[in-house]
Amino acid sequence: MKLTSEIRLENLDLLVKEAGGVTELAKKAGYKQPSYLYQIINRTPVQNGKAKNIGSIMASKLEEAMNKPKGWMSQEHRKKAESNAVYLGTMEPWDNSTPIGEDEVEVPFYKEICLSAGNGFSEDIEDYNGYRLRFARSTLKKHSISPENVVCVTADGNSMEPVIPDGTTIGINKGDKSIKDGKIYAINHDGLLRVKILKKRPGNKVLIQSFNSLEYDDEEVNMEDINVIGRVFWWSVLD
Template sequence: MELKDRLKQARKHAKMSQVELAKRAGVDQTTISNLERGKHRGTSHVIPLASALGCSPRWLATGAGQMLEFGRDATDELVFQDAELVEGNEPLGYDEIELPCFREVEFSAGDGSTQVIENHGASMRFSLARLSRAGVQPENAACATVTGNSMEPTIAGGSPIAIDKGCTQIIDGKVYALDHGGMFRVKRLYKLPLNRVRIVSDNGNEYPEEVVSMGHEESPRIIGRVFWWEVFD
């Protein structure tokens, strides 16, 4: 079942017309029509739509879980917890999604070479409401943990971060996650002429600026833009 099918099912269950749903969710009726016809697959409107319909935003966005969580019905008011990234075995909340994690692992050959992989059995939880506010599609979201102090004081070593894999175009000064020859790196990027890029660490005293050419086999691969990180005091 796709998003268009789930949206239509939830709307019928709530006994709402597209016009009424649009009014309650604060979106244009054309948007709802396009979503139900499969012309628009974006999920940036999931939170207000789920709130108006009284259904689970996680189910509406991904199909996971039940349309109506146990003990809730379409007349209940949704209360979204502003949850941060957490790890654990507790059941997901109705407004949470499990995101895969990027990590750097050593090759089995044991020669010290590493590779950046996604998931490998690890995941973290993230609030769908937070994704919606950031304009990030749930299917493009992933997590990682920063190592080292190259981005201090902005991002401390050991901090969890959230990555938008749908944003790989460089916006000058934004923070990106990179796969650079099997190393997982988190840096600020700046565009230069001739397809070159400045790689900048916030801790510039210990980590000098680099300039690399993109598009080569040994060039860094942009995994996505880092749109959230946890700040330690």
């Protein structure tokens, strides 16, 4: 039988997804900075080397912020979601000589180019080395993504952790450059290629944010100071 502390941690993950991220959940719950929630999610050791847990007061605060009934944080809610799992088949190795399937499409993977998830660096995204990754054409179509607009690169740095760790491969839709608040984008910021959360601000300005807000402060810049390469729609990492 699971402990209440374990159940609350699982439910915190559900609330983060429902709110659209840790930062958004922190705002809804009235926390000025999301760092406290990050410490709980990451099980960061604090006093006596022990990680923080979600107490009753915090649980009630989160329930109220997300319009959940009293006691919701202490009840299991994952069973229903897990029952939706379906068998998709086995994983099969492939290389450049493997024929492309009917529902497959290959996209360029700029393996030697990294989009900074830190302070950024200068590079030309059009440098191409011949590497490619495969996506299901039907999956891209479901999300209204044209295969010819997709490129993959590597995220470098820790500013987008824990969501996008250092070394993560990310997929960029170059056909989606319109900023939607809270979404992740690949941008060229004054010659630096970066992957960041963007939010529009009054006066034709843009707020640039990192998931790792403990180490990286928000930046507000003029819209003309950045060039949106495209929206990050997919990421994958091996641990």
